[in-house]
Amino acid sequence: MNGPSRLSRSMLVLSGALLIIWLILPLVPMLIWSFAHGWRFPDLLPQQWSLQAWDYALSDRSGTLESLGVTILIAALATLLSILVGVPAGRALGLYKFRGKGLIELMILAPVIVPGIAVALGLHSVFIQLGLTNTLAGVVLVHLVPTLPYMTLVMAGIFANYDPAHESQARSLGANAVQTFWHVTLPAIMPGIIVGGLFAFLVSWSQYILTLLIGGGRVITLPLLLFSFASAGRNDITGAIGIIYILPGILILLFTARHLSGSNGAVGGFGRI
Amino acid sequence: MPAFGPPLASLFLSGVHDFASGEEPTHNEAQGLKSVPSLPVEYHVHRKCSNVAHVMLDICSTYRTTKTTKSGVNVMRILTVTVLLGLSTAAPSLADTADGASLVGQDWEAIVEMARGGEVNWFMWGGADNINIYVQDFVGTILMNEYGITLNQIPLADTVEAVNIVLGEKEAGNLDAGSVDMIWINGENFRTMKQGGLAWCGYTDRLPNNALVNWDNPVIANDFGVPVDSCEVPWNRAQFALAHDSATLPEPPRSIPELIEWIKANPGQFTYPAPPDFNGSVFIRHVFYYAAGGVDNLLGDFDQAKFDAAAEKTWAILNEIEPSLWREGATYPTSINQLNELFANTEVAFTFNYDPSQFGIAVDAGIYPDTVRSFGLVDGTIGNTNYTIIPFNSPNKAAALVLQNLLLSAEAQLEKARPEVWGTSPGIEMDRTDAAAQEAFAALPSHPSVISAAELGKAALPELQAGWISAIEQGWLANVGN
Numbered sequence: 001m002n003g004p005s006r007l008s009r010s011m012l013v014l015s016g017a018l019l020i021i022w023l024i025l026p027l028v029p030m031l032i033w034s035f036a037h038g039w040r041f042p043d044l045l046p047q048q049w050s051l052q053a054w055d056y057a058l059s060d061r062s063g064t065l066e067s068l069g070v071t072i073l074i075a076a077l078a079t080l081l082s083i084l085v086g087v088p089a090g091r092a093l094g095l096y097k098f099r100g101k102g103l104i105e106l107m108i109l110a111p112v113i114v115p116g117i118a119v120a121l122g123l124h125s126v127f128i129q130l131g132l133t134n135t136l137a138g139v140v141l142v143h144l145v146p147t148l149p150y151m152t153l154v155m156a157g158i159f160a161n162y163d164p165a166h167e168s169q170a171r172s173l174g175a176n177a178v179q180t181f182w183h184v185t186l187p188a189i190m191p192g193i194i195v196g197g198l199f200a201f202l203v204s205w206s207q208y209i210l211t212l213l214i215g216g217g218r219v220i221t222l223p224l225l226l227f228s229f230a231s232a233g234r235n236d237i238t239g240a241i242g243i244i245y246i247l248p249g250i251l252i253l254l255f256t257a258r259h260l261s262g263s264n265g266a267v268g269g270f271g272r273i
Numbered sequence: 274m275p276a277f278g279p280p281l282a283s284l285f286l287s288g289v290h291d292f293a294s295g296e297e298p299t300h301n302e303a304q305g306l307k308s309v310p311s312l313p314v315e316y317h318v319h320r321k322c323s324n325v326a327h328v329m330l331d332i333c334s335t336y337r338t339t340k341t342t343k344s345g346v347n348v349m350r351i352l353t354v355t356v357l358l359g360l361s362t363a364a365p366s367l368a369d370t371a372d373g374a375s376l377v378g379q380d381w382e383a384i385v386e387m388a389r390g391g392e393v394n395w396f397m398w399g400g401a402d403n404i405n406i407y408v409q410d411f412v413g414t415i416l417m418n419e420y421g422i423t424l425n426q427i428p429l430a431d432t433v434e435a436v437n438i439v440l441g442e443k444e445a446g447n448l449d450a451g452s453v454d455m456i457w458i459n460g461e462n463f464r465t466m467k468q469g470g471l472a473w474c475g476y477t478d479r480l481p482n483n484a485l486v487n488w489d490n491p492v493i494a495n496d497f498g499v500p501v502d503s504c505e506v507p508w509n510r511a512q513f514a515l516a517h518d519s520a521t522l523p524e525p526p527r528s529i530p531e532l533i534e535w536i537k538a539n540p541g542q543f544t545y546p547a548p549p550d551f552n553g554s555v556f557i558r559h560v561f562y563y564a565a566g567g568v569d570n571l572l573g574d575f576d577q578a579k580f581d582a583a584a585e586k587t588w589a590i591l592n593e594i595e596p597s598l599w600r601e602g603a604t605y606p607t608s609i610n611q612l613n614e615l616f617a618n619t620e621v622a623f624t625f626n627y628d629p630s631q632f633g634i635a636v637d638a639g640i641y642p643d644t645v646r647s648f649g650l651v652d653g654t655i656g657n658t659n660y661t662i663i664p665f666n667s668p669n670k671a672a673a674l675v676l677q678n679l680l681l682s683a684e685a686q687l688e689k690a691r692p693e694v695w696g697t698s699p700g701i702e703m704d705r706t707d708a709a710a711q712e713a714f715a716a717l718p719s720h721p722s723v724i725s726a727a728e729l730g731k732a733a734l735p736e737l738q739a740g741w742i743s744a745i746e747q748g749w750l751a752n753v754g755n
Contacts, residue, residue, distance in 0.1 A: 038640065038642070040642070041617075050639070056402050061410060124438075126445075128442055128446075213441065217438075217452060218452065224428065225428060231608075232401060233610035233613050233640070234640075235640075
């Protein structure tokens with residue numbers, strides 16, 4: 001190994017370490033808070049350590065574990081539906097030119113541009129008429145509003161760099177439509193599905209107002225519990241529920257990290273339609 | 274490589290952003306119900322519904338009671354029903370008691386029988402674990418054991434969210450199958466519900482424990498100046514108090530003029546949350562009462578001439594102390610929690626609260642040091658009552674009535690008055706309860722950090738009507754917080 005590459009390697013390690021510190025450091029006070037009983041300025045560490053917050057957060061009456069399950073179920077279903085809708089939509093936008101494409105792109109982006117609260121009350125009214133309020137199904141459906149733009153845009157970027165001639169080759173070699181999709185299309189777009197799915201999962205995971213309105217209080221997800229304590233200044237319980245809240249996101253990031261390396265050419269086209 | 278920015282940022286921020294925008298009810302006035310002509314497509318839905326699997330019966334029955342104006346929506350409905358088969362978690366309603374008028378005609382035993390085995394969905398501010406535990410463990414257990422009623426407590430960051438749900442349901446034409454059965458409420462939110470026709474009214478004398486409520490007391494019969502008119506039931510009483518740390522400040526100022534002098538002598542150690550924060554607003558009203566030379570002149574309907582005279586003095590006082598406030602008054606906390614945090618970190622010397630039991634809760638949670646004490650003002654502090662309300666479209670009104678009656682009972686009021694449970698003042702008159710309850714109540718220990726309700730009550734001031742309150746808040750924004 002020569003000099004420059006050792007230098008670039010140490011730069012890589014350094015920037016990696018900085019990134020990890022930047023991501024992890026804000027979580028440290030939250031972790032400490034969750035075990036603190038009294039932590040006031042100017043003390044560096046809490047006056048007293050306590051398991052009270054965790055005791056409450058993990059008890060039945062707080063409902064944290066139950067809503068963790070509900071939140072995972074909703075985010076997983078919303079992700080699955082986003083993939084089912086977003087992959088074909090992304091293919092159409094990425095591969096084909098058609099009249100009104102700009103308008104459709106704008107409409108797909110609209111939920112990201114328009115503030116959630118502006119549409120939440122209108123959506124509530126529509127969902128009441130559909131009889132979907134107060135149900136898990138309704139909450140999953142309404143989460144598609146903010147998750148679909150991410151999924152569709154990622155897939156459109158993937159398909160913009162995708163050559164459908166590979167599919168034709170497979171077909172000419174005797175593969176049927178299912179085999180072509182399974183062995184040719186899917187592996188090529190898989191990084192996009194993972195990235196888009198991760199976006200969709202985390203966006204669904206963090207919904208508050210939409211869940212509260214459409215779920216009508218019957219569907220209690222972790223953000224609902226978390227924000228009622230966060231807004232009341234209970235840093236200890238907020239810390240404990242907060243750690244439970246971010247764990248799935250971190251686990252998913254770890255499991256999918258290798259697909260996010262950027263070395264895969266297909267991902268390079270993200271953002272370009 | 275894709276940026277992680279949006280999802281990671283939204284993981285930490287978007288939810289906070291959603292509620293930090295502090296949604297007020299966007300349509301305060303109830304809008305007239307949209308006309309809902311019944312269309313032939315109704316039949317279509319029926320037939321489709323009768324074909325789907327048994328598990329979907331609930332959704333179908335919901336559909337039959339809901340009407341829409343667009344046939345396109347019906348196609349969507351059917352599609353969604355088919356797609357989402359089995360996902361629904363809607364529980365079958367056992368005994369629908371949405372019809373309030375026929376319910377009040379029943380005797381109490383019949384109401385209890387109708388409520389038995391049902392459920393009640395109580396939406397309430399959920400930011401205190403001890404209150405959540407009291408509601409779920411104590412109230413919920415009695416409700417289940419004695420009446421077989423399941424209590425679902427829905428924690429809220431802000432009560433207005435529940436009001437918005439009911440408002441949205443009314444606008445969408447959901448008149449008898451709402452999702453909210455009861456809300457812990459008072460003030461502005463009560464006014465919105467009463468004026469918007471969102472509250473169920475005219476039932477309170479059906480509750481046996483209503484006899485324990487002193488409706489002749491104007492503080493009970495008026496919720497921030499708005500007559501209750503049998504639209505809600507009192508739960509707790511609260512009276513404003515200030516808190517200080519006796520270790521660093523043994524003798525706090527005990528009147529508004531003394532406090533003003535103290536602030537000028539100790540720059541940077543006092544601030545108050547900007548309205549419309551509930552507690553910041555009530556602090557400003559104390560200054561307003563002082564500037565007006567007492568509250569007697571201010572009771573009744575809003576009076577522009579009286580307001581102008583007192584308001585001018587109030588803004589002069591508040592502008593005069595502004596350079597002596599925390600950060601020289603360049604900025605104010607936007608919520609009572611920010612003030613509490615400044616107080617906990619000893620950046621300011623005082624916090625205050627409409628509910629003094631909060632000081633004890635914060636000490637027990639380790640947020641404040643044990644040496645925190647609370648006090649009232651010699652000229653009196655403002656008191657109010659908070660209530661529970663049943664929305665007009667609650668389908669579980671019988672169960673909500675049973676819950677309200679239980680909350681009013683001597684047993685439940687005594688339990689929540691215990692300092693280790695909650696320490697809040699009863700909404701009922703304890704001297705109307707039986708001898709054993711009175712004795713137990715008199716023997717309650719008090720939390721050292723919470724001034725006793727009896728002590729505080731020696732000098733109590735009434736709340737003003739809503740017209741005054743909003744004029745003071747807007748005047749502050751224009752003249753002080755600009």
